[in-house]
Amino acid sequence: MLAFGFSSGLPYALLIGTLNAWLGEVGVKLATIGVLSWIGLSYSFKFLWSPLVDRLPLPGLERLGRRKSWILLCQVVMVLGFAGLAVTDPATAIGTFALFAFLAALASATQDVAVDAWRIDVADETTPVELLSAIYQFGYRIASIVGGALALVLAARMSWSSVYLVMGAVIVVIALITLRAPDTPRPESAKLHQQLAEPGALSPAARTTALAVVGLAWAWAIGTIATFMVGMLAPASPDAPLPSVADFTKHYGPWIILATVGVPLVTAALTNWMRAHGKVVLTAPDEHHSAGRTVANHLYVALVSPLAELSARLGWGVLIVIGMILSYTLCYNIWSSFAFPFYLDFLKYSKDEVAFASKVFGIFMTMLGISLGGFLFARAGRMPTILIGAVLPILGNFVYADLAEGAPHIDAVGSLIGLKALFGVFGFDERMIRLLLAISFENVSTGVAGAAFVAYLSGIVSKSYTAVQYALLSSLTFLIGSLGRGIAGEAFDSYGYATVFRWTAAAGLVAVVFVLLEWMRVSREVRRSA
Template sequence: MTGATAASDEAPKVAPVNPRPKGWRLLKIALRTRKAATMLAFGFSSGLPYALLIGTLNAWLGEVGVALATIGVLSWIGLAYSFKFLWSPLVDRFELPLLGRMGRRKSWIILCQAVMVAAFAGLASTHPASQIGTFAIFAVIAALASATQDVAVDAWRIDVADEDTPVELLSAIYQLGYRIASIVGGALALVLAARMSWPMVYLVMGGLMALMILVAARAPDTSRPPVSALHALLTQPGQLTPRTRAIALMIVGISWAWALYEIGSFMVSVLGDAPAGAPRPSTADFMKLYGPWIVIATVLVPLVVAATLNALQKRGHHVLDQADTRRSGARTVLNHLYLALVAPLAELAGRLGWGVLIVIGMILTYTLCYNIWAAFAFPFYLDFLHYSKDEVAFASKVFGIFMTILGIGLGGYLFARIGRFPTVLIGAILPILGNFLYADLAEGGAHIDAFANLFGLNALAGALGSDARMVRLLLAISGENISTGIAGAAFVAYLSGIVSKDFTAVQYALLSSLTFLIGSLGRGIAGEAFDTLGYATVFRYTAAVGLVAVVFVLLEWLRVATSERRAKALT
């Protein structure tokens, strides 16, 4: 046997790359193994409460006559999903009493699912029009439990992945379960609400969540691992001392705690029982007074702290002279918090310098144009435009989901075809146009009707037994969902490209959370503005706000292009 032949015989065989499964093939794979089937159920368990709390709940509130300003403030429960990284270290390291013996991740998942079942039952037993404060408490509890479950499910997916069920496959199955839940918690819930009371709908949905507890109880799990590589890195010479990290963490923690306290206190004052004759607190006044300070506390203060730590470490101040071998549970928790709240921004600030301000500005504003009013979609369709629940269920949660998937596909295609920043810029511009579509829809849809008549869509709808009114809604949703699908795909790709490989998970979690910060806070103002200015005017204002994102995209494009030219000049 020749040497060449022997070498070829000993060379490892490269497995063929299989295309990522989709549709029914993905569902078939999901039901084939225990891990994959569990992942499908966990995806459903994550998607169902989000659909019920962030979208469908507002349809219920609008139907019983709750003011849009109040709906806007209640929509701040969505901040639980934005800030879930704050308590992710607790979920990762703390072993629950009694339940902990069931498994590291599944114990948290089961606890959260049980809390959500109880919270949905609480919502069903409370009348939102007359007991909005109690109703809000149950909604907040459900949102916190749902966001915490997401943390545990994300960790479970990574932990249990193996060669037979790789994390990429589990992620695809998770998305499938999540989308099924979006239809159940959106379209099906609306269809049921047209035939039964809203409390009964939420009891049914609570029953579905209770079934997920049975699935979670039989899920596989993993043991607790030793301290991770990032934790070990913090103990090496040249790293900041534990005392310095603790002081930095205290400053950032106090800033976040103050912001959350102010938001929570205002929610209580708005949703609680006001004294007779006393005016309700104004969301617009609160945001004018506290909004900028909340952004400073949650974004600017951590950035300044991160930049200061980078400067100290660069100059060799307050760093370890030798490896730190001390271990304790408290230090492990502090390390987790430091890696979640401070280290990701410190790395980003150190790598980008002053450019981090442009990046953070772009992250804060990119989704603002459509996130700021998304919570009011159901009240807009049902109470203002007077579409039926069945019509909205089909248009928004069935047809609309397909349009979003189409937009995501177009975003991926454009990203590969014309490049990163051209696609990101298109994703910033198109939602602005989508807002103008909704402004036209709010005013009767004259321009949408002209488009539909030009292309014969109204005649086609008539032949199929529908009418121009439904075509109007479908076209508006098509424009909005396709544009936001493109924007979402482009922005996820951008964020994935900018995060550090050393901090991929925590940095992406932090940056993606900041994406929804301004939009979530702005919903309170939007609700009050819808009540006072009307839908069409607010849609145009939010479109104008979207121009801020366009400016930041152009600045970031210029920054990256300049950086690349300098790098080429040095080579």
């Protein structure tokens, strides 16, 4: 589990954060970096192919195990992706570079699906899932240090290409551990989705129609994003002007959200209405079985059933829940991909300084924030902690805006509460102390927010759809933030860091409003139950 946690965390650190330090160093524009960060949407969309990972035996690899075979395949593809990045110059071939990055991100997201399933499958009384989950997080955090801090330290002493080759070699070592891992047998296909064949369930034709509507909406959204990325990263001619990320987000962003959230929600509500009113439902058990039916059932359970169950259970309250999920991490997810260009290129810190501050010291601050979030849950309660987790990152954005403008307020507060003197004891100069103080507040804030949000999502999902519903809802968490990175990169180029940090702080107020609405909804439910 430790190795699998490491294998999940390393590519995410290398592709979503460290890669941007490489791009910034070779002079790639922030707007282009923002668009390239859309490879992170692979993690947002991974639930789409999770049924495939769950059920499809891999020819030639299946004998290794139902989960191990997919994990090993993804690790091989990640190694090839890192090798492709190593032999490609992003300054002259950004399109090819983006293709290798997307390939590695796709393999990483798919590996996460298999690793999450493996963790649940192999858990037993000796190694319960809670223990495995804690060890997974430990491995993931170690990988964040290796893929962030160690990668930057190495990049200060060798080429970026060599760094990614070294990281590919680390994945090869993890693949050897994968071969020794245990696995569980594949269940019989006949036992799958029996409830879809029972009387009262929607007919196969109705399910196919609902699936087609949702599938087409998702396909259009993904195709639209992919087409724009290709146009941005590989223009038709060198002299052609690059398309505007701001215009794309303004004109297509709302439609993409509608296609990926609105259409599935409306479709789920309609399927609930038809079942409740006995429209186009089965009147007798459906005995028909086929490969096509099995695939359709898997996709239906991944795309339609989770939201159908959620909307049936919460009613109109599902709109508040989805709004909160979409906006909760917005104010720090939008700009997180630009942290390294901000530290290295704008503030002119060295790679060694950023490696220590962001990926060693910062990881411990994040763990402190997670611990604080758990403490607040026990002491203050669920909704107060979630509200605190929504407010703190907003303040963190103002801290970063102050850092971008020379840190006058950070200096004043640090001196007032004695932190400057404390850091000075360890030999840090005033400039480094500013960075450490900013990262301290930001990482503790996002640690609290992350702990609060994971606990909230874990509590809102149905135990009947735990895996697919959690995968879907957690994927939606990154949707708007990932789309917003494109416009954020262009805005950083146009308006500067401090201004954009304040804008993203204002965006965090949306999450606060939804948290307050959810608090009111939960309180009303408690009173009604009483």
